[in-house]
Amino acid sequence: MHSSIDGACPHAPPPGIRLISAHLVEVAHRFGASAIAHGCTGKGNDQIRFETSVLMLDPTLDIIAPLREWGLHSRPEEVAYACEHGVDVPEGTGDNPYSIDDNLWGRAIECGALEDPWSEPPHDVWTMTADPQETPDDPAVCETGFERGVPVSLDDVRMPLSELVVALNALAGQYGFGRLDLMENRLVGLKSRECYEVPGALSIIIARRALEDLTLERDVAHEKLDLERTWATCVYNGQWFSPLKRALDAFMAETQKGVTGVVRLRFLKGRCTVIGRKSARSLYDLGLATYDRDSTFDERAASGFLELQTLSLKTWAKVQGPDVLACEPLACDLVANPALR
Known part of the structure; x- marks a missing residue:
């Protein structure tokens, strides 16, 4: 017996695939399945993320990858096969040539005109963010509150993380902030161009970085910068449940114990700028930092x-x-x- 999830995005952002993989294994166990099937091609990182996550959770499961095994060599062939079997695929057709994945955090777009690295992304690629040239001339300012590294409030209104992300998606997107146009180095050895819309996520990253600059001890802050790349590589390569990722999680969690405070952000014409930060756990000492006569720093x-x-x-x-x-x-x-x- 096999287990699969209809509509699983083949290039979903890593946390999405991690969540899907965990549910796949849970469903497989519930129904006594011996294998899991996914719809990934043979050239993407998605297959690595799915299979690595699944096999770390249950190494006894078999993996079935029809698009690697059935001789479907192009996206049009895949779309045609799906349509022949009554599966509606809105992306990858003439009217919508892109491969698009989206979830709470944002959207990932590839294929179509984006396969030419010299080509500017067409306007229809973007749906969460306004054209920065067409955004309001007056800036928007918001305050994001954090507790132990987790965003918990927006403009003094406490809300669940999911609602906060939605609210920041709308605010930052209205001002054209959150677009990324990247050339990625896939684990399978090829380069790929993908565009992302992540207005809320990027806003949170910028805000928390500013708060960390205020609250993290110097050596911890410097070491965290180095380990962030390793953590991100683990996630990108599907090693969400790996021993290394879990060890890095413990380090990251320790660093966030004092990351509590508020960061003020300004959005204007596609930019997000930190214009203020405060924290009761701040390590900034005005007496030490000031160049006025009342400095407490012993320069001798x-x-x-x-x-x-x-x-x-x-x-x-x-x-x-x-x-x-x-x-x-x-x-x-x-x-x-x-x-x-």
Whole structure:
């Protein structure tokens, strides 16, 4: 017995595929299925995300991929096959040549005119965001509240995350913010162009980044930047349930314990700008940062700090520096003429 979900988007954003995969396995177990089928082609990352997620949740399940096995070699052939068997496919036809996936977070669009990297995305690609040139001349300002890294309010009105995303989708989209035109490096080895509309998600990312800048300790903030790329790679490659992803989740969750506060955003002509941030957990100390006379920073301490900070480099510069720098064109004059040092 096999299990499948009708209408599963072949290129859905990774969290969507993760959710679909979990439900696929749950349904397979409920009905005693021995295999799961999906509609992915052989060249996309979607197949990797589905199959990796499914097999991590239940490695005993078999995978059936009809489009890899039935000799359907192009999207028109797939659409024609679906229509012959009574499955309506709105995308991929002459009137709508794109492959489109959408969910709460936004839309992913590919195919059609987008397959030419030199071609500007046609206007009909975008539906969640207005043309920035046609948006209002006066900006919109909103305040997004966070608790432990999770957005919980918009302009002091508390709401569930899903409602907040919908509200930010509408506000940011009205001002043309949230469009992405990307060349992606797929895990299978080819490049692909995709356009995304994610106004709410990008707004939240920008806001939370600003709040993290205010509340994260320096070393944690720097390390998080490096690990974010690894986390994103895990998600992009379908390793949502992997040991590495789970370990990174634990790190990310720890970093968010103090990320509570409010960020003020301004939307104007396709841009989203942070214009304010505040937090009771802020690590910004005006007394240390100010250049006024009431500064609490002891500038005399910097001398000893710099003496130790530069000690290793000074030692290197005295012993090995002249020989190494002599090979550098811009440093030749300094090495040859001590008077210029």
